Amino acid sequence: MTNKELYEKLGISKKAFYNYVKKQMPKNYKGAVAWLKERQAFTDQGSGQITIGGRNYSKDDLIDLRGQILDLTAQEKQSKIDLQEFELAKKRGELVPRSELVQTLQAILEPLSKMLEKLPNKISTQANPDNPDVAYKVLESEVQNIFSEIQKQKLNHA
Numbered sequence: 001m002t003n004k005e006l007y008e009k010l011g012i013s014k015k016a017f018y019n020y021v022k023k024q025m026p027k028n029y030k031g032a033v034a035w036l037k038e039r040q041a042f043t044d045q046g047s048g049q050i051t052i053g054g055r056n057y058s059k060d061d062l063i064d065l066r067g068q069i070l071d072l073t074a075q076e077k078q079s080k081i082d083l084q085e086f087e088l089a090k091k092r093g094e095l096v097p098r099s100e101l102v103q104t105l106q107a108i109l110e111p112l113s114k115m116l117e118k119l120p121n122k123i124s125t126q127a128n129p130d131n132p133d134v135a136y137k138v139l140e141s142e143v144q145n146i147f148s149e150i151q152k153q154k155l156n157h158a
Helices: 003-010 014-022 029-044 059-091 098-127 132-156
Strands: 049-052 055-058
Touching: 003 014, 003 029, 014 029, 055 059, 098 132
Parallel strands: none
Antiparallel strands: 049 055
16 A cells, blocks of 8 residues: 555545654554554543643633733733834924923913903903993903813813
């Protein structure tokens, strides 16, 4: 019987046949069948579980764990990409340090706040020369509304 006839009769691929021959499988049909059955018996034995670190895992558990590892690996790679993009933006000067941003906002907003607080006193007589108290109350109310809206926005984005 030729090698081709033998592996076809055994129902295995050519590649598997030659791999088995390297592992001492006999080249006659009866010997090959016996060798394959013996090998099958070795692979069918066992509980189908493995113990790692005191925990028992089944084949399905190991497949699930492998999936989790692949997912975590993908997340890790994405994190590295995000970090590289952050570092690149930082080098390009596209990012501003928080302290510098806070200083700039304070330099702009503090004088603006003081100007808004003084506004009702400053222009109430010009807005209503006959009754500056009414103008003062309206202007003061609107300034307080502005501050109130700023606080709402601040709380929404904190």
